[in-house]
Amino acid sequence: MIRRLAIGLVSLAVLGGVGFFGLTLPSRLPAEAVAAEGSGDAVRGERIFWAGGCASCHAPAGADGEGLLQLGGGAPLVTKFGTFHAPNISPDRGHGIGAWTLTDFANAMQRGVTPEGEPLYPAFPYTSYARMTAGDVADLHAYLGTLPAVATDAPANELDFPFNIRRGVALWQRAFLDPAPVVALPADASELVNRGQYLVEGPGHCGECHTPRQFGGLGGLDHANWLAGGPAPEGRGRIPNITPGGAIADWSEGDIATYLETGFTPDFDSVGGSMVEVQHNMAKLPAEDRQAIAAYLKAVPAVADMAEDGAAAN
Structure with a gap:
């Protein structure tokens, strides 16, 4: 009896683990939702850069002028979940995102998934960026590639359990990442x-x-x-x-x-x-x-x- 109970508990644990693994697999964009590699326009991308406020999180605290284009990571964001540090998104290939393809970049921006398949914390507002057009994402990617490379790593996030279990963020994404418009505007909206x-x-x-x-x-x-x-x-x-x-x-x-x-x-x-x-x-x-x-x-x-x-x- 005890042996059967133990086998049953182990089986439930295995099924639970398999279910958790399946539910936390990264959800990437379909290929047709990403613009063609190299199609971005850096001039147009600068407009999206300022609209998206990229420098506010990824440039050094207090930066101005050309310093706003040094995207090695900014001031820490201290929250009740812990402290988040914005990563280096400069075109440095070793420390930033210079080695990322447009597909890599689009999936981070619009699905909150790194090239390695890890979910990104929603301190990065990909739930909003999910509503961007493929063309604007490509233009932003092109513009970021023209900025200075910063050869430093941002600090790691400082999060307590259970918020430090990054894979669990994928469950949050399944529940709350929705690219549909928020407000239903009337058909005759200007x-x-x-x-x-x-x-x-x-x-x-x-x-x-x-x-x-x-x-x-x-x-x-x-x-x-x-x-x-x-x-x-x-x-x-x-x-x-x-x-x-x-x-x-x-x-x-x-x-x-x-x-x-x-x-x-x-x-x-x-x-x-x-x-x-x-x-x-x-x-x-x-x-x-x-x-x-x-x-x-x-x-x-x-x-x-x-x-x-x-x-x-x-």
């Missing part, structure tokens, strides 16, 4: 609003900070409260509600576009906190991109400000 949706929901990844997360911050973005604000990733303060029901409800499209260009609010206050770097990136975009972002933010559903516990405020 080209400007559609462009804004692409920038905000895709490369701009605005929802990663401005939207609360499900399950106490462990899950994906709470799309029912899209852009309604939430706890700052670093655990100090809150990111504001940027829907028409929040902090910028009284701002016009022009006000929003001007803020993204200059950093000044309609009442002549100035940008602060983690938004400073975002605004500096947005200022480098063409004016029509800032106008598109503004048009989209005025078109999204209004959501009431959230209370500290994540519930809708009265």
Whole structure:
């Protein structure tokens, strides 16, 4: 009897291990979803570089000017899960991503999978980049290849159990990585609003900070409260509600576009906190991109400000 029970427990353990292994296999892009190797245009890619805020995480803390193009890794991101260090994404072949093919790069950007098949932590906003076009991914890859090579390794992440079990991140990806648009725009939405949706929901990844997360911050973005604000990733303060029901409800499209260009609010206050770097990136975009972002933010559903516990405020 005891022997049969032991065999049964071992069998269950083996089946559980096989199931976990199968569920945590990397999910890569189909070949047809990746642009042709070498098809990217670096000039176009610079626009995506600033829209995506790559320098904010991957350049040295406090960098400006040409220093923003030294992508050997930036300031640590300290969270309740541990400390994340953005990797070297310079074109150095030994320390950065210079040896990556476009397919390697696209799978990291849009599926959160390294060339070796390891899942990337969602501190890297691939859940938003999953909405990018194959052409924009190729253009960004081409632009990154023109930047200075940095021959240093970023520090390893400092995570406690169970968050240090990287393979388990693949389960998170299965549950929350969805490339579908967040907001269902009306069929007659303008080209400007559609462009804004692409920038905000895709490369701009605005929802990663401005939207609360499900399950106490462990899950994906709470799309029912899209852009309604939430706890700052670093655990100090809150990111504001940027829907028409929040902090910028009284701002016009022009006000929003001007803020993204200059950093000044309609009442002549100035940008602060983690938004400073975002605004500096947005200022480098063409004016029509800032106008598109503004048009989209005025078109999204209004959501009431959230209370500290994540519930809708009265």
